[in-house]
Amino acid sequence: MALTLRQLKYFVATAELGQISQAAMQLTISQSAVTTAIKELEDSVGTQLFLRTAAGVTLTNTGRHFLNHAYTILSSVDEAMRVPNLESTLSGTLTLAASYTVLGYFLPHHLQRLGAQYPRLTIQLHELNREAIEEGLISGRYDMAVLLTSNVDNPELTLEPMIHSPRRLWLGAQHPLLRREQVTLADVAPEPFVMLTVDEAAYTALRYWTDTPYRPNVKLRTSSVEAVRSMVANGSGVAILSDMVYRPWSLEGRRIETRQLRDIVPPMTVGLAWRRIAEISPGMHAVREYFRHTFMEPRGSAGFN
Missing domain, CATH: 3.40.190.10 (Periplasmic binding protein-like II)
Structure with missing residues (x-):
């Protein structure tokens, strides 16, 4: 089984926090996703990386050595992502709408990385409530939005969920x-x-x-x-x-x-939205591909070619 960046990110977060539950909170994913990724990583490495205890997890000797390598790999990848793509021909302006929670707790870091990756793409950001975002997408004032897709039920929009925050x-x-x-x-x-x-x-x-x-x-x-x-x-x-x-x-x-409540409480889902019949611009395609790559979850075409 091939090692993935997703597995390394989840491993590092768990090693630093000492609890799978806390790592899941920091990563805004489910505990089962972290547990599965660590199990896959241990299977790939061929040995146990954590000791499980009632208080959480601690690194094994192999896990401590592996953590140093994980830091090096993730640091190198992050540095590569920060290098401006000077040869990129992608330019222009993308109007991006975002809701309050998304803008306050999710989006700024990703905007910085998008700016480094596509220095000639100007992203015009607008903070709005859901109703205004939906109306703006349908009328063509905004190209794309990042919002709580779990609140959206509009047949005129295409939605692509990215993360599910418990x-x-x-x-x-x-x-x-x-x-x-x-x-x-x-x-x-x-x-x-x-x-x-x-x-x-x-x-x-x-x-x-x-x-x-x-x-x-x-x-x-x-x-x-x-x-x-x-x-x-x-x-x-x-x-x-x-x-x-x-x-x-x-x-x-x-x-x-x-x-964690025993009752079923739905997660908060954050994702992308755009007008279903919109002509997909290169900027929209680039933003969608960035988020797909970042969250390492394969998805369907969702209307893009």
């Missing part, structure tokens, strides 16, 4: 629910709930609550992720949000913990 329960460091082996929405329902409203988060939350006989005890509705973080960290409430926006500390320096 949603988990956020809790203050001393919250009693942390002592339970399993936590359900029934357990969460009596707790004061901090509801994020930006990017239709409240609407999404109500969809999965509706599938149960329970409802959240909403204490505060806010468009500020930092407000949610502070309220949870200070013990004033709980929240259910995606790993993409998770950070372990509030602005006050208080710890935030997460727990």
